[in-house]
Amino acid sequence: MRDKDLRRYSRIVVDGMEQAPSRAMLRAVGFTEDDFKRPQIGIASTWSMVTPCNMHIRELAAEAASAADRAGGKGVIFNTISVSDGISMGTPGMRYSLVSREIIADSIEAVTAAEGFDGLVAIGGCDKNMPACVMAMARLNRPAVFVYGGTIKPGVKGRDIVSVFEAVGAVSGGKMSQVQLLEIEKTAIPGPGACGGMYTANTMACAIEALGMSLANSSAQEAVSSQKVDDCHRASAAVMRLIELDIKPLDIMTRKAFENAIAVVIALGGSTNAVLHLLAIARECEVDLSLDDFTRIGARTPVLADLKPSGKYLMSELIEIGGIQPLMKRLLDRGLMHGDCLTVSGKSLADNLSGVADYPQGQDVVRSFADPIKADSHLTILYGNVAPDGAVAKITGKEGLSFEGRARVFHSEEEALQGILDDVVKPGEVIVVRYEGPKGGPGMREMLSPTAAIVGKGLGSDVALITDGRFSGGSHGFVVGHVSPEAAVGGPIALIEDGDKITIDAQTRLISVDVSEVDMENRRKKWRRPPSSVRTGALAKYRAEVSSASDGAVTMPPAWDDEPHNT
Numbered sequence: 001m002r003d004k005d006l007r008r009y010s011r012i013v014v015d016g017m018e019q020a021p022s023r024a025m026l027r028a029v030g031f032t033e034d035d036f037k038r039p040q041i042g043i044a045s046t047w048s049m050v051t052p053c054n055m056h057i058r059e060l061a062a063e064a065a066s067a068a069d070r071a072g073g074k075g076v077i078f079n080t081i082s083v084s085d086g087i088s089m090g091t092p093g094m095r096y097s098l099v100s101r102e103i104i105a106d107s108i109e110a111v112t113a114a115e116g117f118d119g120l121v122a123i124g125g126c127d128k129n130m131p132a133c134v135m136a137m138a139r140l141n142r143p144a145v146f147v148y149g150g151t152i153k154p155g156v157k158g159r160d161i162v163s164v165f166e167a168v169g170a171v172s173g174g175k176m177s178q179v180q181l182l183e184i185e186k187t188a189i190p191g192p193g194a195c196g197g198m199y200t201a202n203t204m205a206c207a208i209e210a211l212g213m214s215l216a217n218s219s220a221q222e223a224v225s226s227q228k229v230d231d232c233h234r235a236s237a238a239v240m241r242l243i244e245l246d247i248k249p250l251d252i253m254t255r256k257a258f259e260n261a262i263a264v265v266i267a268l269g270g271s272t273n274a275v276l277h278l279l280a281i282a283r284e285c286e287v288d289l290s291l292d293d294f295t296r297i298g299a300r301t302p303v304l305a306d307l308k309p310s311g312k313y314l315m316s317e318l319i320e321i322g323g324i325q326p327l328m329k330r331l332l333d334r335g336l337m338h339g340d341c342l343t344v345s346g347k348s349l350a351d352n353l354s355g356v357a358d359y360p361q362g363q364d365v366v367r368s369f370a371d372p373i374k375a376d377s378h379l380t381i382l383y384g385n386v387a388p389d390g391a392v393a394k395i396t397g398k399e400g401l402s403f404e405g406r407a408r409v410f411h412s413e414e415e416a417l418q419g420i421l422d423d424v425v426k427p428g429e430v431i432v433v434r435y436e437g438p439k440g441g442p443g444m445r446e447m448l449s450p451t452a453a454i455v456g457k458g459l460g461s462d463v464a465l466i467t468d469g470r471f472s473g474g475s476h477g478f479v480v481g482h483v484s485p486e487a488a489v490g491g492p493i494a495l496i497e498d499g500d501k502i503t504i505d506a507q508t509r510l511i512s513v514d515v516s517e518v519d520m521e522n523r524r525k526k527w528r529r530p531p532s533s534v535r536t537g538a539l540a541k542y543r544a545e546v547s548s549a550s551d552g553a554v555t556m557p558p559a560w561d562d563e564p565h566n567t
Contacts, residue, residue, distance in 0.1 A: 006118060006243045009142065010040040013116035031074070039243055041068040041236060042117035043077040044108050044136075046129040046149070051084035053126035053201065056192035056223055057149050060232050064121045064147065067236035073243075075236065076117065080107045082129050085446060085472065086161045086195065090417065095443030097128055098470075099542045101280070102555050104132035109139050118142065119239040123232070125149030125193075125223070127200040127473070131277035134213055137249045138284035143242035144249055145235040145344045146213045148205035150223030151315040152193030159188040160196040162309055162474035165448055169456015172421045176456075193223030197308030199473030202315045203270035204277060206324050210264035211281075212252040212343035216352055220323025222316060238344055245346055253285045256338040259297055260328075260349065263336050266301040266377040267327055269310060271473030272394045272481055273446075275379060279552030291381045291390045291550055295509065298377025301336055303396065304367045309476040310396045311373070313365045321363045322356075329353045334369060373397070382480060382504065384512035385520070386466070386492050389484035389550045394471065395506045399478040402505040403464040405430040407496050407513070411530065412436065413445055413469065420453045427462035430502040434493050435530060436469030437486025438553040442534060442543035448472035451479055464504055466511065468493050470549070480504060480511060482549040488529055495523040 045061035065075030083100040122133035137144040170176035194201035205219035221227040282289035339350030380393040408429040410416035464478040468486035485491030501514040545555040
């Protein structure tokens with residue numbers, strides 16, 4: 001045992017005669033006399049059999065706990081929930097996806113604080129539990145390391161979950177048979193791990209590593225690999241070092257660190273959900289981050305990685321050439337990252353990258369600065385009379401940089417999907433999907449089913465889609481989400497009518513509808529919010545508390561004012 005008592009929190013729970021009941025309970029779950037003298041390391045596991053993304057994390061959590069014990073701590077495993085986007089996509093259940101981010105963060109905070117853990121290793125495997133883990137770490141502000149559960153191996157012929165969604169559209173468009181669809185369905189998901197492109201899970205894994213909250217290469221390892229097991233071992237040892245050095249998450253997650261994360265997300269061509277989640281994490285850290293920071297950093301940062309959904313390659317192929325460490329080294333050498341940022345290794349980002357070799361000659365997964373996929377960001381923040389508070393577009397340039405068309409309005413994702421499959425939507429139209437925002441859903445569902453159907457029917461370059469909902473990391477095409485204010489609070493998107501001319505321009509960062517202010521005001525006077533079937537439960541609580549998407553769709557209340565108020 002070390003000379004210095006590192007049990008800042010756990011000693012309150014286990015020391016002294018009065019804590020005998022606590023020790024009695026802990027003995028029953030395997031604590032020995034010596035364990036009471038060790039720092040307790042909470043191992044937050046997101047294991048469940050709900051989804052392949054998380055089905056292997058029980059074993060990873062056990063490895064992390066054993067490693068914590070070997071490093072001189074006492075590992076204690078606890079679980080939290082997961083909601084599968086891929087399974088609930090296109091159904092009412094998808095409303096719970098973004099809501100689960102808040103529930104997971106709350107649950108990790110509750111267990112860690114209640115049990116008095118001195119440090120935390122959190123293992124996340126899919127879209128919402130990953131940012132949730134880091135949000136909880138920020139709230140708790142005690143030594144912590146995030147471990148990514150890892151990406152899935154490619155399916156047959158490089159297929160993945162997006163292949164299945166797009167195949168549904170292909171069947172509807174007469175381009176594929178039901179037999180072919182079934183074959184794709186059976187061969188797209190070979191086992192454990194998160195969806196294999198630069199979708200939200202892999203995007204957030206890379207962002208968290210760039211933020212400094214994961215060890216090197218945690219984002220770039222397959223779920224079923226010896227490297228991922230070693231990552232868990234190293235994470236627990238790292239937490240023990242962080243406890244000794246008294247390095248905490250808020251020492252690491254500074255404004256500069258968030259700028260590093262944004263640069264990496266852009267260079268990788270990552271998911272629009274990174275905007276939502278990084279804003280939310282920044283709120284927990286009390287870092288002043290806004291939509292406009294994505295524009296500012298995006299103006300100088302190119303898209304370099306040719307990864308799905310808009311590119312050719314899967315995460316496994318990026319792993320084969322070295323993951324994101326060489327990319328970060330390139331960005332650092334180019335002056336696009338801050339090398340002085342502290343990381344969970346206890347060292348600076350520049351120190352971590354100092355010995356990293358470049359990508360092998362001949363690879364074309366990651367382009368050079370001289371030959372980027374896009375010279376600036378694919379994440380374009382748009383403003384205009386459709387979105388006064390902002391909207392987030394994912395435009396790689398392959399779809400073109402502007403789109404103008406007549407509105408085709410739908411009041412839900414289901415209506416929009418049916419309209420696409422039934423050929424109600426015509427080339428040249430802008431699909432408007434509203435009442436799917438944080439409050440309107442409630443829950444801000446992802447629009448992967450409609451966007452995949454558009455691509456599957458061969459309309460990818462012929463229509464655009466805008467929504468106050470959001471998009472899966474697997475969505476591609478001319479799509480704009482997070483339109484704020486949302487329709488449910490009377491935002492302008494609620495007032496658009498079929499046939500209105502809509503203009504989307506990535507170069508001028510404009511999204512507008514060709515309707516006069518007078519006409520919009522007349523429509524507003526007649527507008528009534530549609531009734532909602534949600535009256536009770538988690539969705540109703542979420543709707544009551546959630547903020548705008550432009551603020552990260554968080555449920556944080558205003559800061560408590562210590563001064564009493566007259567009531």
